[in-house]
Amino acid sequence: MGERTLTSKPSWFRTNLFVILVLLGFGLRIGYGVVRYRSTLTLSGDAFIDFWNHDAWLHVLIAKAILVGKGYVVYDQPGARLIRYAGQPALFKAPLYQYFLAGAFAISGFSFKLFFPLQSLIGGLTAGFVGLITLRVFHSSRAAWLAGIGTAAHPILVNSASQPYNENVFFFFFVVAIWAYLVWLDSRTARWALLCGASVGLCMLTRESGLVLLVAMGGILLIATPPKPGTWLGFALIPAMTVAVVAPWTIHNYIRFRAFVPVASIMGVDFTEGNNECVAAESLFVPYWAEGKCEQVNQQVQSLLSSQSFDARTPPAVRVDQVCKRVALQFVKNHPLAYAKLALRRLWTTLLPFDPRGHQGWHEKVILLFYWLLVFPAGAAGLIMTLKAGIEPGRMLLASLIVLNLATIMAVLYWSDLRFRVGIDLLLACFAGWACDQFLRRRAGRSRGDVVSQV
Numbered sequence: 001m002g003e004r005t006l007t008s009k010p011s012w013f014r015t016n017l018f019v020i021l022v023l024l025g026f027g028l029r030i031g032y033g034v035v036r037y038r039s040t041l042t043l044s045g046d047a048f049i050d051f052w053n054h055d056a057w058l059h060v061l062i063a064k065a066i067l068v069g070k071g072y073v074v075y076d077q078p079g080a081r082l083i084r085y086a087g088q089p090a091l092f093k094a095p096l097y098q099y100f101l102a103g104a105f106a107i108s109g110f111s112f113k114l115f116f117p118l119q120s121l122i123g124g125l126t127a128g129f130v131g132l133i134t135l136r137v138f139h140s141s142r143a144a145w146l147a148g149i150g151t152a153a154h155p156i157l158v159n160s161a162s163q164p165y166n167e168n169v170f171f172f173f174f175v176v177a178i179w180a181y182l183v184w185l186d187s188r189t190a191r192w193a194l195l196c197g198a199s200v201g202l203c204m205l206t207r208e209s210g211l212v213l214l215v216a217m218g219g220i221l222l223i224a225t226p227p228k229p230g231t232w233l234g235f236a237l238i239p240a241m242t243v244a245v246v247a248p249w250t251i252h253n254y255i256r257f258r259a260f261v262p263v264a265s266i267m268g269v270d271f272t273e274g275n276n277e278c279v280a281a282e283s284l285f286v287p288y289w290a291e292g293k294c295e296q297v298n299q300q301v302q303s304l305l306s307s308q309s310f311d312a313r314t315p316p317a318v319r320v321d322q323v324c325k326r327v328a329l330q331f332v333k334n335h336p337l338a339y340a341k342l343a344l345r346r347l348w349t350t351l352l353p354f355d356p357r358g359h360q361g362w363h364e365k366v367i368l369l370f371y372w373l374l375v376f377p378a379g380a381a382g383l384i385m386t387l388k389a390g391i392e393p394g395r396m397l398l399a400s401l402i403v404l405n406l407a408t409i410m411a412v413l414y415w416s417d418l419r420f421r422v423g424i425d426l427l428l429a430c431f432a433g434w435a436c437d438q439f440l441r442r443r444a445g446r447s448r449g450d451v452v453s454q455v
Contacts, residue, residue: 013141014132014135017128017131017132017135017141017144017145017148018128018129018131018132019128021124021127021128021130021131021145021148021149021151021152022121022124022125022127022128023124024124024127024148024149024152024153025120025123025124025125025126025127025128025151025152025153026120026121026123026124027124028152028153028158029119029120029123029124029157029158029161029162029168030116030117030120030161032158032159032161032162033112033116033120033161033162034162036159036162037112037162041112042111043111043112044109044110044111045109045110045111046077046110048060048110048111048112049061049064049077049110050077050079050081052163052164055165056163056164056165058074058083058084058090058093059093059097059098059101059164059165059166060101060105060110060164061074061075061077061083062074062075062090062093062098062101063098063099063101063102063105063164064077064102064105064110065090066098066099066102067102067105067106071089072089072090072091072095072098073087073088073089073090074086074087074088074090075087085315085316085317088315088316088317089257089315089317090317091253091257091259091261091264091265091315091317091318092264092265092266092269092317092321093264093266094166094204094205094206094207094208094263094264095205095249095263095264096169096202096205096206097166097169097170097206100115100169101115101164104118112162115164116161116162119160119161119162119168119169120161120162120168122161122168122169122172123152123157123158123161123168123172124152125172126151126157126168126171126172126175126426127148127149127151127152128148129172129175129176129178129179130147130148130150130151130175130426130429130430131144131145131147131148131151132144132179133147133175133178133179133182133398133430134146134147134148134429134430134433134434136179136182136183136394137182137392137394137395137398137430138395138430138433138434138437140433140434140437142433142436142437142440143430143433143434143436143437144433145433146429146432146433146436146437147429147430147432147433147434150371150374150375150425150426150429150432150433151426151429153371154371154422154425154426154429155364155367155368155371156417156418156419156422156425157171157422160419165419166206166207167419167422169206170203170206170207170210171422171423171426173199173200173202173203173206173210174203174210174213174423174426175426176195176199177196177199177200177203177210177213178213178397178398178401180192180195180196180199181196181213181217181238181397182394182397184196184234184238185225185393185394188228188230188231188234190234190237193234193235193237193238193241194237194238194241196217196238196241197237197238197239197240197241197242197244197245198241198242198245200213200214200238200241200242200245201241201242201243201244201245201246202245204242204245204246204263205245205246205249205263208262208263208264208266208267209408209420212401212404212405212408213401214238214239214242215404216397216400216401216404217235217238217397218235218239219400220393220396220397220400221235223391223396224391224392224393224396224397225393246262246263249262249263250262250263256313257311257313257314257315257318258311258313258314259311259313259314259315259318261318265315265317265318265321265322266321267321267325267412268320268321268322268323268324268325268326268328269320269321269324270412270413271324271325271328271329271412271413272297272301272324272325272327272328272331273290273291273297273413274290274342274346274412274413274414275328275331275332275339275342275412275413276290276294276296276297276327276328276331277294277296277297277331277335278292278294278295278296278297279294279342280331280335280338280339280341280342282345284341284344284345286345287345287349287352287355287356287357288342288345288346288349288355288414289349289355289357289358289416290413290414290415291415291416297324297327300327301320301323301324301327304323304326304327305319305320305323308323343410343411344410346409346410346413346414347406347409347410349414350406350409350410350414350420350421350424351376352372353365353368353369353371353372353373353376354368354369354372354416354418355414355416355418357416358416358417358418359416359417368418371425374432375425375428375429375432376428376432378431378432378433378435378436379427379428379429379430379431379432379435380428380431381431381432381435382428382430382431382432382433382434382435382438383399383402383428383431385434385435385438386399386431386434387399398427398430398431399427399431401423401427402424402427402428405420405421405423405424405427406424408420409421
């Protein structure tokens, strides 16, 4: 189980690693979902749709609108609950996940029957690819097993697989893009660049924050790889393919609404929710929490909506997002120190096992604490060891993605449900696996040395 070069690993080992991690991730998700929803797994039709809340409900309503031929809008479901943007274009959501749900529901009807096992399988595949990434970057079978198991058992991904949330789908494309880029770094062949670019594009169509992948990949190529003829030309295929995947959706939005919405129109809303007078009023030492309503922001947004003119074709979600962006930027301009304080609060709250002000139950907090203790200290140690060891492209890519994900959280928003931190957790699991492997190898080396000295 010691450290070896990747080329010394036979293909059967990599296949076994991948398959076992996929099965483990799939099994944990299926098992947890069955236990949690054992009394509701038979729900179907409108009863299934109305069972959900928050974003999960919106995802299903958008999928229903797609299936009944209304297009990419929020279906106006009859019932007592108020539906945000009912009957309006759903441009506040990146589209790929809703189309994924629509495809699953077209086959199985509105039920758990297909989307749940599909998401569980996708989550298992994510664990398998994290294992392959760790093996390629750190050349250690033990590190690969540990990182893959950490991904298979990630509490947020295990929990969300049985619900209509996009976490498992998004992070599948996220890790596939990383894996394809690492293979491209070694091979420099066009097919791997195209696969990487397509994965980045699909990642962005699931959640627009996938853009950080391109930033990190370009930065690593510039800093950590020796210049070779044609390298940048080969790399250009990655963003070109990303644009080719995303552009049809962007062009469709512009033609129909005369609004430039590359993927989704949500950044302004997120920016305002995370940075306003209400959240800023709390001390630097109070855990960050921005999920309550802020009356000052609501008044400013409504005032601008009523006074500003828009193209008649601009959907309400886009109008609100544009106005929110103005409100947030004005807050940052007028209160730069308050914004800096909010960024620091987001940073240190992100690094906690869970947000103390979140809505998790005590058993969920115990699980999150246990996971954090297994991954974060060892992951931080592995990250520091990597930075001290010098520049190696694969390790620097993982490290830069951790930094960039933290930076986006600091700059914009952090939710207490931890969904924005999952990418950081998965990458830290790679470093944690390697750090544990190094510790065990050194301990074994000392033990052998003690035996030799006694002899």
